[in-house]
Amino acid sequence: MAERAHGAVETGIVTVTVRVSRFHPETDRSSGQQDYLVPAGPGMTVLDALVYIKEHLDGSLAYRSSCRMGICGSCGMFISGLPRLACQTQIRALGPVVTVEPLPNYPVVRDVVPDLEPMVTHHTAVRPFIVRGGEEQEYPTAEYLQTPVELDAYLQFAYCIKCGICLSACPTLATDPAFAGPQALAQVYRYSADSRDDGRRARLGAVDIAHGIWRCHLAGACTEACPKGVDPALAIQLLKRLIVADVLGIGRRRGPAPVAPPDMQAQRRPDIPAAPPATVPGGSGAQKNQP
């Protein structure tokens, strides 16, 4: 409490009641609640408050976090009525009582730790990687050529950090576990709209089913909840357009992006130092760079 000596900091501290959902799988049958009084200074996040509780008030509290800066997607929680990242939510913007619950639509591991397995299952099922036919997939020879315009067609959706928050916001997933959910569907679009990809047919076929993409009714909640501005709702609507164009045969069909043409045998300028010798003898590019 030495910080209290600094007047500016002291006036900046208010006490916030953090109402945390508690659940222990071995002793509890359903979730309960527990209140903690946390001194909150300016800039304090909900994750900071949970850290404070665990360090000073109750060591038995379980939560999941890692990077503390909105990159890893570990600390998705249902905070004061909306699913958000605890590390990016300012606690003093939420009023005197802040409720922290585990993300809805997931099983609970313990306290506010959700089991994100449903999201991961759907995500892996949609082939979230670039698919190329033939040898190029397993034994790539060079990079694919892509224009900046082609990059912008999918880049926004590539920023997904798999925090699972959009699946908590989705009203369809509130009742339908078979629905792929905003995260997986956005990734279907992200890879299908990528000009380097050639696996669109299989990917679209997998979501063009009764419990698939058509159970999205554009409630927009996933986009509003997304902490990274990935806009899954936009990706899903663009994916609907892609499928409809495919079905009606009106889509512009272009083959996948070509592989970069071979080395032009350019000469190294004398003022640029030579590359170090190849670590693997006979490596493809290294020998050409030898003076």
Add this chain to the structure above:
Amino acid sequence: MAEAARRVQSGPPKRIGVRGWVYAGRYGLDRYLYILQRASGLGLILYLFLHIYETGIRLRGEAAWSATMALFRTPVFVVFEFILFAGFVFHALNGLRLIFAELGWLLGPPTRPVYPYRTSIRRHRPWVYALMVLTGLFVALAAWDIFVLLD
């Protein structure tokens, strides 16, 4: 070691359930429109079945038909007709908006996520407001016709 290797048993799945359809809480406007679209749609399909039955009454002759029409002019049914009309106006206009939006129009192109994020839902908001104004206008006209002109 076997104890540690045992997978931790997850608790009950906290699926929100049908409450997730009808409760939008602190989510945005689109989530409320989703609820209204679903409610009005269910109301309209229910009404369609009644309507198909009711139009069949004409096969039973003029007396039966006129009796049914007289019933529909009682105050309860007039209010019911107005609610039906309001539901139809909203469902049609919001549905028109959704046809465009779900085919990728009116949402804008993907943009790079630079903070503060500008989402497609926000870019689309003016159309939502336009829809609400139009719905309000048509519902007011319907109220005028049904309750004032009393045709």
Add this chain to the structure above:
Amino acid sequence: MRESRWWILSLSAAALMVVLLTLHMGLMHLSGLMKVLGVDPGDVRSFAAVMERGRSLAQMVFYLLFLGAALYHGLYGLRSVLLEVTPPRGQGVLSGLVLAAGLLAFAYGAYVTVRTFTG
């Protein structure tokens, strides 16, 4: 058939109904307003008017098309809602029930329309 075809059909039925249903609702439920606008459809709900409309071939085709579009769109929507509370293995039964309800309602509606047409 893939789900997309059914969905596109539902969307097309919706687009058709925005036009048809607006005409229908305007004439049948807002005749007072139509009079103000200078279109007097008369007493559209009287028995004579209903039967007379039903004897026109154009009206009969209009009503059949309308009935089909409305039932398809409405029941596809109903199935969508119910699918979200039905596990995948109950999906076939649900679709069958909805289809049966739709066919029954269409058969009755078409019977009424055709009987009115033939008099």
